[in-house]
Amino acid sequence: MKKSFHFALALSVVALSACNTTDHEESGPVGDLAPVETLPANTSYRPAFEGQTRVAGLQTSVGYESRILTQSLRSPWGITPLPDGRLLVTEKAGSMRIVTTAGQVSQPITGIPQVNPAGQGGLLGVRVDPDFASNRLVYWVFSEAVSGGNVTSVAKGELSADETSIFNAQVIYRATPAYNGNLHYGGRILFDRTGHLIISTGERSDLATRPQAQQLNSSLGKLIRITKEGQAATGNPLTGQSGARPELYSYGHRNPQGLALHPVTNDLWQGEHGPRGGDEINRIQPGANYGWPTITYGIEYSGQTIGGGIQQQQGMEQPVYYWDPVVSPSGMTFYTGNRIAEWQNNLFIGSLSGKHIVRLAITDNRVVGEERLLADEGQRFRDITQGTDGALYAITDEGRLYRIDRK
Structure with a gap:
């Protein structure tokens, strides 16, 4: 009773203030729990190996x-830390802002090339140069209207000293061919350990473009690895x-919105x-084919099989x-902080439809447990990153920025 009372009280306080805290109390020893997913599957497809889906549930044991x-x-849409601990955030309509860990939001940063924000497009993933402290370079992904339709594009520029x-x-870089549609741009970006950029691109959704995920002469439905130029x-x-x-690094992807490097193995996860x-x-x-649309564990929205x-x-x-x-997985990050030991090297993923x-x-490269955090917030979690302070920071489509850390 005490736990539910505190939880309900915390939720009510959240509703009253924009800068407040929800406590998640200690739950005691953690064993194998039932899978967190309880809804029926859309198909009768069987996983290829044990633990590929609906793995045992987890519950964080510390508050x-x-x-x-x-x-x-x-x-x-995108969030990444600056060296001083503040956070650089992109907004879908085309703005970029800096947010402090106290929640102060800057005015929009000017000088961003025009985006096409229709549909799933807009100003998307963002990263700063590993040498940002000296060169002040920022890299971002956006949907761009060009001759023949729209493309997933990558841009870079220098943040002014006054940060305006x-x-x-x-x-x-432009992921071509262009297509006159506004879905499945992909849009994540990160630096690998060699200082190169990895970009995710979608196959643009429609039946006309879907096969290009398998075509090596197209940039659609791929992970791209490029230089800073x-x-x-x-x-x-x-x-x-x-x-x-x-420039292709892997292929056979549908709409990849998550990229992260494993902190121990340096493997790229997507x-x-x-x-x-x-x-x-x-x-x-590197160079592998991830199957879309030839193999998939999903079906068409109409209920028909795919291929x-x-x-x-x-x-x-x-x-x-x-x-x-x-669950609609979007931005993701591995946890490397030391505040919550059981989270070490765990993968945290923003869930859109799952909220x-x-x-x-x-x-050993297999998922052994799954937990759902902040499921009572009613938010579409679009991206998540770890700050320089070791806390997790998550943004939502509804406009919130969360800080998540040990009590």
């Missing part, structure tokens, strides 16, 4: 708190292969939206984990 720092952001504008903004990175896996674009069922978490192998209705095929990778029904933050415990 932690989630604090709303601000509710005044406008459809934020971006200087010398230039587009360094937008050229194909040295050592890319398909370099020199006839008919293959040299999350993508499935159709009706079949959201995926993948461990990326041959198969889930496995030789030469195509299996997801490490999948969801059916979907929670996913926590996945991973051992």
Whole structure:
């Protein structure tokens, strides 16, 4: 009774203030719990191996708190820390802002090239240069209207000393061919350990473009690895292969909105939206084919099967984990802080339709437990990152920025 009373009280306080705290009390020893998903699946498809879906549930055993720092952001999409601990946030309509850990939100930063915010487009993922302290360079992904339709584009520019504008903004890469649609742009970006950029692109959703996820002469439905100048990175896996674009790093993706590097192995992990069922978490192998739309654990929104209705095929990778029904995984990060020991090296993922933050415990590249955090907030969690202070920071489509840390 005491726990539920405190929880209800915390929720009521959250409703009254934009900068307040919800406590999540200690739960005692943690054992194997029932899977967190209790709804029926959309299909009768069987996983390829034990633990590929609906793994045992987890519950964090120490108390932690989630604090709303601000509710005044406008459809934020990407978040990344600055070296001094503040947070750089993109907003879908085309604005970029800096937010302090006290919740103070800057005016929009000017100098951003025009985005096409229709549908799922807009100003998307963002990262700062590893040498930002000296060069002040920012890199971002956005949907751009060009001749022939729209593309997923990558740009960079220099943040002014007074932090009010971006200087010398230039587009360094466009994922072509262009398509006259406004869905499935992908849009995440990160730096790998070699200082190259990894970009996720969607296959643009429609039946007309869906097959391009399997085509190596197209940038759609891919992970792209490029230099800071937008050229194909040295050592890319398909370099020199006839008919293959040299910037491709992996292929067979649907709408990938999550990218993260494992803090111990340096492996690249990726999350993508499935159709009706079949959201995926993948461990990326250079040059590998992740199967869409040939294999999938989902079905069409109409209920029809996709392609041959198969889930496995030789030469195509299996997801490490999948969801059916979907949670709509978006931005994600591995936890490397020391405040909550049991979270070490766990993967945290913003869930849109699921309206929670996913926590996945991973051992030997297999998911061994799943927890749902902040599921009572009623928010579509769009992106999550770890701050320089070791806390997690998450943004929601509804405009909130949360700080999550041990009490």
